[in-house]
Amino acid sequence: MSHTTIFALASAPGRGGVAVFRLSGPRAAEALRSLAGRDLPAPRTAQRVRLRHRDEDIDDGLALMFPAPRSFTGEDVVELHVHGGRAVAAALSDALVSLGLVPAEPGEFSKRAFLNGKLDLTRAEAIADLVDAETAAQRRQALRQLDGGLAALADRWRAELVRAMALMEAVIDFSDEGVPDGLVGEVGRAVMALTADLQSHLVQGQRSERLRDGIHIAIVGAPNAGKSSLLNRLAGREAAIVSSVAGTTRDVIEVHLDLHGWPVVLADTAGLREAAEDVEAEGIRRALARAEMADLKLAVFDASLLPAWDGPTRSMVDADALVVLNKADKSTMALPAELDGHPVLALSARTGDGLDGLLSVLEQEVSTRYAVSAAPALTRARHRAAVEDCLAALGRFDPVAEIELAAEDLRLAAAALGRITGRVDVEEILDVVFREFCIGK
Ligand SMILES: Nc1nc2c(ncn2[C@@H]2O[C@H](COP(=O)(O)OP(=O)(O)OP(=O)(O)O)[C@@H](O)[C@H]2O)c(=O)[nH]1
Numbered sequence: 001m002s003h004t005t006i007f008a009l010a011s012a013p014g015r016g017g018v019a020v021f022r023l024s025g026p027r028a029a030e031a032l033r034s035l036a037g038r039d040l041p042a043p044r045t046a047q048r049v050r051l052r053h054r055d056e057d058i059d060d061g062l063a064l065m066f067p068a069p070r071s072f073t074g075e076d077v078v079e080l081h082v083h084g085g086r087a088v089a090a091a092l093s094d095a096l097v098s099l100g101l102v103p104a105e106p107g108e109f110s111k112r113a114f115l116n117g118k119l120d121l122t123r124a125e126a127i128a129d130l131v132d133a134e135t136a137a138q139r140r141q142a143l144r145q146l147d148g149g150l151a152a153l154a155d156r157w158r159a160e161l162v163r164a165m166a167l168m169e170a171v172i173d174f175s176d177e178g179v180p181d182g183l184v185g186e187v188g189r190a191v192m193a194l195t196a197d198l199q200s201h202l203v204q205g206q207r208s209e210r211l212r213d214g215i216h217i218a219i220v221g222a223p224n225a226g227k228s229s230l231l232n233r234l235a236g237r238e239a240a241i242v243s244s245v246a247g248t249t250r251d252v253i254e255v256h257l258d259l260h261g262w263p264v265v266l267a268d269t270a271g272l273r274e275a276a277e278d279v280e281a282e283g284i285r286r287a288l289a290r291a292e293m294a295d296l297k298l299a300v301f302d303a304s305l306l307p308a309w310d311g312p313t314r315s316m317v318d319a320d321a322l323v324v325l326n327k328a329d330k331s332t333m334a335l336p337a338e339l340d341g342h343p344v345l346a347l348s349a350r351t352g353d354g355l356d357g358l359l360s361v362l363e364q365e366v367s368t369r370y371a372v373s374a375a376p377a378l379t380r381a382r383h384r385a386a387v388e389d390c391l392a393a394l395g396r397f398d399p400v401a402e403i404e405l406a407a408e409d410l411r412l413a414a415a416a417l418g419r420i421t422g423r424v425d426v427e428e429i430l431d432v433v434f435r436e437f438c439i440g441k
Pocket residue numbers: 221222223224225226227228229230241242243244245246247248249250269270271272326327328329330347348349350351
């Protein structure tokens with residue numbers, strides 16, 4: 001338990017109907033008594049209070065008391081609901097500081113909840129994800145994790161390893177009398193089954209991480225193909241400069257879209273060609289790098305230049321690319337239905353014709369590629385690293401070679417898994433988890 005009592009504005013700063021202050025720690029109740037000048041409200045029951053400090057009225061509001069240990073942090077927690085104005089928040093903060101309370105660090109409430117055994121790390125992370133969720137799919141994924149899906153999975157994997165470790169102990173006990181083959185075989189089979197399970201979740205985890213961070217789509221093509229025009233159409237605003245001058249776009253321009261619940265980061269890039277000068281060459285270098293890291297590419301061609309297909313753009317068309325034929329309004333010939341085995345999506349960024357077709361294909365692509373099954377998912381790089389460390393230890397595991405070393409590999413594998421929920425090796429990962437929190441959570 002912590003000795004300091006922390007407080008924070010838990011609702012968004014600025015003007016608003018109601019602002020919620022959260023206090024946690026041994027002096028939370030005393031602070032409330034001092035401000036409200038009366039008996040504490042019954043646990044978990046809202047009570048109207050007049051908050052005063054040093055003979056100065058601060059505000060009328062509601063107070064709630066959550067006595068330890070039945071609170072979010074496991075400590076005494078007080079919630080003050082006041083009017084959501086900057087001056088009220090400032091006066092209340094000043095009063096709390098003068099009563100000896102300390103402004104909370106980002107994530108400190110959740111960190112205390114973790115340290116007091118109220119939350120495991122995956123649930124703490126899920127709270128941060130839920131706060132940050134911008135689309136329905138992100139919200140659902142975070143909520144599943146908050147419900148403990150990932151924690152339960154990590155615990156089940158650990159339980160399987162602990163069982164394998166127990167079998168190894170038996171093998172070691174027997175080793176003087178010659179190791180029974182059956183036992184060694186059983187440990188080996190358990191390790192193999194777990195390895196397969198972990199590997200399949202790593203693949204799924206890649207998708208879940210993308211969902212958290214947004215699916216990256218890059219628009220690539222020759223100068224003047226209409227990439228920036230297409231970006232603006234999809235974004236519904238003039239995010240990028242459009243002009244008839246080839247080589248207009250230099251930097252990568254990102255817009256965030258909600259594609260039917262899927263979070264997408266759409267990037268416009270510089271036109272691909274043998275660059276005339278340094279700045280454009282740097283732009284093209286960035287375009288290629290962005291295309292490389294993207295999950296999907298929109299390869300944009302100019303329909304008015306057919307039957308010639310731009311060479312550099314054509315070389316970008318692969319399994320992760322959609323072929324877009326822009327400026328369909330400008331073409332008088334019948335447009336081809338495919339290029340190199342890829343269906344062609346004809347459209348006009350100028351008139352908007354064909355845009356719905358592109359959007360529905362995009363939605364389909366994104367949802368089949370990144371559909372998150374109901375199974376708990378490894379949503380962060382941190383989870384993946386733990387599973388990869390575990391797999392590395394299991395990969396070294398060889399019960400036939402040297403028994404003590406094999407037992408140590410199992411122990412390392414279990415420790416790696418424990419890092420997912422934070423049941424072991426806690427200190428080193430705490431800061432990584434909690435520093436991305438906002439204050440008051
Ligand atoms: N007719 C017609 N013109 C278009 C269409 N899309 C874009 N244009 C025009 O084509 C020119 C180039 O458009 P941009 O969107 O700047 O092309 P870009 O691919 O971003 O070009 P760079 O940034 O230079 O690589 C502009 O004059 C646009 O108005 C379209 O669908 N139909």
